[in-house]
Amino acid sequence: xxxxxxxxxxxxxxxxxxxxDYEIHPGExxxxxxxxxxxxxxxLRCLNLLETPTEGSIWFDNVLITDKRxxxxxxxxHMGMVFQHFNLFNNLTILKNLTLAPVKLKLQTKQExxxxxxxxxxxxGLADKAHAYPSQLSGGQKQRIAIVRSLAMNPKVMLFDEPTxxxxxxxxxxxxxxxxxxxxEGMTMVVVTHEMGFAREVGTRVLFMDExxxxxxxxxxxxxxxPGHPRLKEFLxxxx
Amino acid sequence: xxxxxxxxxxxxxxQWFDTVKTDFISSFITGDRWRMFLQGLGVTLRVTFIxxxxxxxxxxxxxxxxxxxxxxxKRTVFSFIAGIYIDVIRGTPVVVxxxxxxxxxxxxxxxxxxxxxxxxxxxxxxxVAEIIRSGIQSIDRGQAExxxxxxxxxxxxxxxxxxxxxxxNVLPTLGNxxxxxxxxxxxLGYVGLMDLMKTGSYVVSKTYRAFxxxxxxxxxxxxxxxxxxxxxxxxxxxLQKNDSR
Numbered sequence: 288x289x290x291x292x293x294x295x296x297x298x299x300x301x302x303x304x305x306x307x308d309y310e311i312h313p314g315e316x317x318x319x320x321x322x323x324x325x326x327x328x329x330x331l332r333c334l335n336l337l338e339t340p341t342e343g344s345i346w347f348d349n350v351l352i353t354d355k356r357x358x359x360x361x362x363x364x365h366m367g368m369v370f371q372h373f374n375l376f377n378n379l380t381i382l383k384n385l386t387l388a389p390v391k392l393k394l395q396t397k398q399e400x401x402x403x404x405x406x407x408x409x410x411x412g413l414a415d416k417a418h419a420y421p422s423q424l425s426g427g428q429k430q431r432i433a434i435v436r437s438l439a440m441n442p443k444v445m446l447f448d449e450p451t452x453x454x455x456x457x458x459x460x461x462x463x464x465x466x467x468x469x470x471x472e473g474m475t476m477v478v479v480t481h482e483m484g485f486a487r488e489v490g491t492r493v494l495f496m497d498e499x500x501x502x503x504x505x506x507x508x509x510x511x512x513x514p515g516h517p518r519l520k521e522f523l524x525x526x527x
Numbered sequence: 528x529x530x531x532x533x534x535x536x537x538x539x540x541x542q543w544f545d546t547v548k549t550d551f552i553s554s555f556i557t558g559d560r561w562r563m564f565l566q567g568l569g570v571t572l573r574v575t576f577i578x579x580x581x582x583x584x585x586x587x588x589x590x591x592x593x594x595x596x597x598x599x600x601k602r603t604v605f606s607f608i609a610g611i612y613i614d615v616i617r618g619t620p621v622v623v624x625x626x627x628x629x630x631x632x633x634x635x636x637x638x639x640x641x642x643x644x645x646x647x648x649x650x651x652x653x654x655v656a657e658i659i660r661s662g663i664q665s666i667d668r669g670q671a672e673x674x675x676x677x678x679x680x681x682x683x684x685x686x687x688x689x690x691x692x693x694x695x696n697v698l699p700t701l702g703n704x705x706x707x708x709x710x711x712x713x714x715l716g717y718v719g720l721m722d723l724m725k726t727g728s729y730v731v732s733k734t735y736r737a738f739x740x741x742x743x744x745x746x747x748x749x750x751x752x753x754x755x756x757x758x759x760x761x762x763x764x765x766l767q768k769n770d771s772r
Contacts, residue, residue, distance in 0.1 A: 337672055364678035374673035378691045387687060388677035433673075440677060 288313045288444060288475055289334060294343035296329055303329045305499035307343070311444070316476045318490035318507070320483070322522060326499040327479045331448050334477065335359075335366045348443070364392065367437025371449040373429040375421035381408070381432055382417040385439045400439070407435035411465055427458030431465050438469075445469065447478040483526060487511055495519045550739040554730055567726030568747055574643045574722065575709040581648025582708070583701075586655025589613065593660055609656065616653035622714040624650055629718040639720045643712070651708050658704060662697035663689055695766050702759035706752050713748075723747060 385404035592609035674684030716725030727744030
């Protein structure tokens, strides 16, 4: 579904990604872990071209999206993204947050989009907040809304960029529950996170990144019980 | 306005009131001079409104020119032009710009009010551009990223997400710019326009008494500006109601 070849990204003279090759298949839940500054968020943000790769190729559904002639906006409709800081539209109600893109892009009529939005809000238990503004919600509520805002576009893949890192510890569970539900439904997911429990429980494969490279890539059981790379062993001994 | 301090208190006060009364009458009543002040205020208000609208339109255009980038992240030629324009306007006094426009560039245009409005519109546009640019750039990058990640184009993201938030943030500063603009128009007399300030000094030249006409001018400016700032504060409160961040 997503194929990455020779992906490199520099910020000025700083090499953040030093050559990533990877392939993500439909239905997989890829969990990316690693220390801060390892490039894992940059890797994720390259997948929908929020960061423009310096070098390398990315295919999505067999379309080379790093090709300069490709219009990226239609491609992004199929790739939902959830951010660490939620990034709900502060000037719009929750309902409008969910319906803005589908309606303005003429994918759904206003009525269809609103019905769909209410279904999604009910699913995460926040239907009563439809007419509230983001500033009136807790972090956990905001992140659950951010997830369903992406789902309102019926994406083929969901990208999560440290979705629970900015949350109070008490509120992490409610967001992870929504993500687990999504995984059970068969959504293809790429999740950058520090939640090792989530990686172990939900991931089909776990990646360990450090200094701009993928150092290890295994199913979760093996990843945690039989880490190969010394850097991963060191990392796990600190976080587990 | 010279007080006779050697006399008794009561006499001095009476004398003072008398002078003020005579002054007031000669400044505002004789020859229906209050009408002149009213007409002067009319000129000031008209130039202010027209140039505020011009300045807003020009400022929005310049702001978008200035933040425009090529796909490789470099500034466009529009961005350079806007940058130079803003630099020049902000780096020279408005009264100089006004006189250049009136006596040189648009010397063939006979309509003083029009030329004055254009001059102040061009001047205000540069300041408004910077206000709007900073407003747009003050919106967290995550807002734009969220819009783009949903497949909205950069134009739509601007239109539905960034601009509404930026506008709300810059409204107080824009209101302030409007008030500054109104006060700056007091140099319109340099090109012979009978605005409020010029009317004040005209009356001084007729009565040979400076205090009353100038205080009167100041009071009129103050009252009008106070009314505008109260209206602005109300608008701001209404906009702020539904999203406190």
